[in-house]
Amino acid sequence: MSAIDRRSFDGVRVTDIGNFGAHRNARPGIPAHFHTGIDIYSWDGTSRFVFPSAPGAVVSVRRDGPFAQVVILHEDETSDPLWTVYEHVAGIRVRVGDRVSPDVPIARLMTSKELDRHGWQFNHLHFEILKRPPRVLRPTSEHPERYLGTYALSCTTEAELNATYHDPVPFLRRRWLEQKPTAAP
Numbered sequence: 115m116s117a118i119d120r121r122s123f124d125g126v127r128v129t130d131i132g133n134f135g136a137h138r139n140a141r142p143g144i145p146a147h148f149h150t151g152i153d154i155y156s157w158d159g160t161s162r163f164v165f166p167s168a169p170g171a172v173v174s175v176r177r178d179g180p181f182a183q184v185v186i187l188h189e190d191e192t193s194d195p196l197w198t199v200y201e202h203v204a205g206i207r208v209r210v211g212d213r214v215s216p217d218v219p220i221a222r223l224m225t226s227k228e229l230d231r232h233g234w235q236f237n238h239l240h241f242e243i244l245k246r247p248p249r250v251l252r253p254t255s256e257h258p259e260r261y262l263g264t265y266a267l268s269c270t271t272e273a274e275l276n277a278t279y280h281d282p283v284p285f286l287r288r289r290w291l292e293q294k295p296t297a298a299p
């Protein structure tokens with residue numbers, strides 16, 4: 115969705131199996147778990163940019179192929195900190211330490227050429243809202259800006275899921291309703 119459509123959820127398309135809390139069966143090397151975010155398609159098939167959902171600071175980036183990921187910390191005096199996660203992105207335009215705003219893209223979705231290479235199961239944005247701090251990781255030479263990791267594959271109970279994550283759809287709907295647009299001066 116583009117920044118201008120941000121006050122409505124009408125353009126958001128969650129994939130068929132991409133709801134928050136959807137149960138994922140075990141696969142080789144990955145235990146059964148609950149889906150920790152939502153999977154969003156490009157709203158009209160042409161809008162490729164990924165915008166942060168609120169102002170914040172970039173705290174972790176990984177740039178490798180289908181698992182490329184940006185983590186943003188949102189802090190203000192009025193509420194507990196939150197972290198938003200944007201995964202399966204490409205063309206990342208930010209670095210750790212950058213301040214971001216909802217009007218400036220941080221990355222884009224993969225092109226069909228990139229999806230041919232990485233797999234079409236990644237043809238969406240995986241978006242999460244964490245309510246507790248992400249896992250701390252030590253950056254490596256392969257991932258020099260990866261300071262944090264999520265709990266995407268490790269929420270094996272609903273209690274754990276709900277203690278760690280917000281369901282993005284009702285959370286954002288509520289926030290948007292609270293933030294009534296102010297009249298132009």
Ligand SMILES: [Zn+2]
Nearest residue numbers: 151152153240
């Ligand atoms: Zn997902």
